[in-house]
Amino acid sequence: DAKTTQPNSMESNEEEPVHLPCNHSTISGTDYIHWYRQLPSQGPEYVIHGLTSNVNNRMASLAIAEDRKSSTLILHRATLRDAAVYYCILRAPGGGADGLTFGKGTHLIIQP
Amino acid sequence: NAGVTQTPKFRILKIGQSMTLQCTQDMNHNYMYWYRQDPGMGLKLIYYSVGAGITDKGEVPNGYNVSRSTTEDFPLRLELAAPSQTSVYFCASSYSRVTEAFFGQGTRLTVV
Numbered sequence: 001d002a003k004t005t006q007p008n009s010m011e012s013n014e015e016e017p018v019h020l021p022c023n024h025s026t027i028s029g030t031d032y033i034h035w036y037r038q039l040p041s042q043g044p045e046y047v048i049h050g051l052t053s054n055v056n057n058r059m060a061s062l063a064i065a066e067d068r069k070s071s072t073l074i075l076h077r078a079t080l081r082d083a084a085v086y087y088c089i090l091r092a093p094g095g096g097a098d099g100l101t102f103g104k105g106t107h108l109i110i111q112p
Numbered sequence: 113n114a115g116v117t118q119t120p121k122f123r124i125l126k127i128g129q130s131m132t133l134q135c136t137q138d139m140n141h142n143y144m145y146w147y148r149q150d151p152g153m154g155l156k157l158i159y160y161s162v163g164a165g166i167t168d169k170g171e172v173p174n175g176y177n178v179s180r181s182t183t184e185d186f187p188l189r190l191e192l193a194a195p196s197q198t199s200v201y202f203c204a205s206s207y208s209r210v211t212e213a214f215f216g217q218g219t220r221l222t223v224v
């Protein structure tokens with residue numbers, strides 16, 4: 001699976017939108033873009049994933065650049081419970097079942 | 113739904129002791145994974161399985177063994193515990209390589 005680059009940390013205020021960027025310049029045409037988050041002292045939690053089109057679910061939105069070399073996870077109205085480490089991971093459909101490759105992610109800090 | 117269940121939640125082992133970390137899932141997923149997470153770091157893959165009877169090594173398999181006799185269960189065995197195995201262990205499962213992965217709450221292991 002190709003590599004991703006994320007900022008080490010970001011800070012936002014409660015009840016404001018948060019845009020978490022991810023660069024993946026070596027993405028291949030079949031790579032899916034996955035986002036997971038890990039709250040303190042918990043296991044990772046799936047947030048959203050997409051291939052080419054923008055995606056929305058109850059937790060967040062995923063905006064994918066036209067050339068797919070970058071993407072942005074959007075939390076529309078951050079709460080204190082959204083403070084977590086957010087991981088952007090590429091996943092190709094082919095290959096073995098080797099697991100998700102977690103980098104260091106972005107540590108999101110939410111100020112009240 | 114229970115999802116992915118790990119037991120125990122906490123354990124202290126003495127150097128040289130053995131133990132099995134249990135993982136079970138009730139979603140009929142073929143893909144299952146074991147990760148470890150050291151303080152302040154991302155998750156690293158220990159072993160994975162694509163179905164009953166099939167397992168393979170991940171990034172950091174030394175000192176561990178696994179088995180997969182049923183679809184539901186994927187236990188992780190530590191034969192001779194060492195202080196370097198002090199970590200938080202997460203089990204996960206997924207339907208396919210590109211669908212969302214579900215994680216357990218983790219087992220915090222300390223080897224003294």
